Amino acid sequence: MSINTNTLDIRHTIWSWIARNLTNNVSFKAYFEPLIQLFFPQWRADRFRSSVIDVRRESDDMYSLVIKPNKQWKGFRAGQYIELTVEKEGAWVSRFFSISSSPRYFNDSGLIEISIRIQENGQITPWLPQALKAGGVVNLSQAEGEFCLADSTTISGVTASTPTTKPILMIAGGSGITPFRSMLQQISLNGLAVSKPVSLMYYARSPEHFLFKEALNTYQQQVPNLTVNFIDTNELGFFSDAHLLKYCDDFAIRDIYICGPSPMIMHARKVLQNQNVNQEQIHYEFFGPEPVSLEGSGQASSVLFQQSGKQVTTNKDEPKTLLTLAEDAQLKPLSGCRIGVCHQCICQKKSGVVYNSKTKTYSDTGQEEIQLCVSVPVADVVLAL
Known part of the structure; x- marks a missing residue:
């Protein structure tokens, strides 16, 4: 007997309502979490x-973490990311990382890989490879994100890719290669020919930094029909009009995917826009909040953190998020992903x-x-912080 999705949604809603009313938690699992942690830490x-x-x-x-998700994890589409949560010094910390291996690899082995660049002065990325060893435990979210090829669909946890019918240009910078590696590994493992060209322009600062x-x-x-260019x-030099003409002169008819550091993405978008590429052809993914150029930002703004009594003045030529401004003022607001996803x-x-900067709207x-990590002050702001 099969149970349709609507029935499952109704059951989930009913159980959530019962849990909230009986336990004041979103689920019975959340209510019993402290007890379960006595037997299963983390x-x-x-x-x-x-x-x-x-x-x-x-x-x-x-470095890459090779992880075996538990059986309740639903799988992913090539190009998606997960939230990785670990315990550090008694506190839960979370970060978002693209999955660098393919859904086919997960289907065959039960494993996924996430490849992580060590952030200079970072609190988590330099610590993880020392803290995590084979046999260790991490917590994963379900896969999220829409940075996927248009012809990629998920069926029962496995991505089924049909042969690509529209030419594609992938532009990667540094660790931005990770979602593209997932996509290309998927195509390769499935033994699929692509009916139209797929080109990868991969930028790194030295030959030693070309991953995979x-x-x-x-x-x-x-x-x-797959062409890979290591630049x-x-x-x-960096991505330019000359590079486009040299490595992919038919770029104007392709779907274009960009992933890498924020300045590189902003620069690539500007080059493509100057080449009159249709905005609907350009797909990109930031590793943090999207940089902003505010309309009419001729005046500096002040931000008052009401509870702490601190006040800062913004630099009109260098917009910063409220989270960054708070941390610059030696405050320690709760935060997690820093890209507007986790809402902590x-x-x-x-x-x-x-x-x-996530919704591209003004309050x-x-x-x-508001979310501190993606909110930039435009006029004088007072926060309950």
């Missing part, structure tokens, strides 16, 4: 307890106008809850 009701199989060094500043170079060359040999920025940094705005002047 267990989380809202996450999937998963095993670390290996920690593999990729370069001097990059051997694998990418193998995919190029296995997949007809050393120290030698050849929600704070009450008492007055003032902010720009949300009104009154009281409302």
Whole structure:
């Protein structure tokens, strides 16, 4: 007997209502979480307890975690990301990382890989490879994100890719190669030919920093119509009109995917826009809040943190998020993903106008809850912080 999705949704809603009314928690699992943690440390009701199989060094500043998700994890589409949650010094910390392996690899092995660049002065990324060993435990969210090829669909936890029918240009910078590696590995493992060209322009600051170079060359040999170009920025410079014409002169008819550091994405978008590429053809993913250029930002703004009594003045030429401004003022607001997904940094705005770099909208002047990590002050702002 099959149960349709609507029936499952109704059951889930009923059980959630019962749990909230009986336990004041979103679920019975959340209510029993402290008790379960006595027997299974680091267990989380809202996450999937998963095993670390290996920690593999990729370069001097990059490593991959090989993880076996538990059986309740639903799988993913090539290009998606997960939220990784671990316990550090008694506190839960979360970060978002793209999955660098393919859904087919997960289907065959039960494993996924996430490849992480060590952030200079970071609190988490340098610590993880020392803290996590084979046999360790992490918590995963379900996969999220829409940075996926248009012809990629998920069926029963496995991504089924049909042969690509529209030409594609992938532009990667540094660790931005991770979602593209997932996509290309999927195509290669499925033994799929692509009916139209797929080109990868991969930028790194030196030959030693091209990640997965051997694998990418193998995919190029296995997949007809796939072209991979490794571009050393120290030698050849950054993405430009000349590079477009040299490596992919028919870019104007392609779907274009960009992933890398924020300045690189902003620059690539500007080059493509100057080449009159249709905005609907350009797809991108930031590793943090999208940089903003505020309309009419000729005046500096002041931000008053009401509870602490601290006040800062913004630099009109260098917009910063409210989270960054708070941390610059030696405050320690709760935060998690720093990209506007987890909502841990929600704070009450008492007055003032902010720009949300995720939704690309301006707030009104009154009281409302805002996300500090993606909100940039536009006029004088007062926060309950």
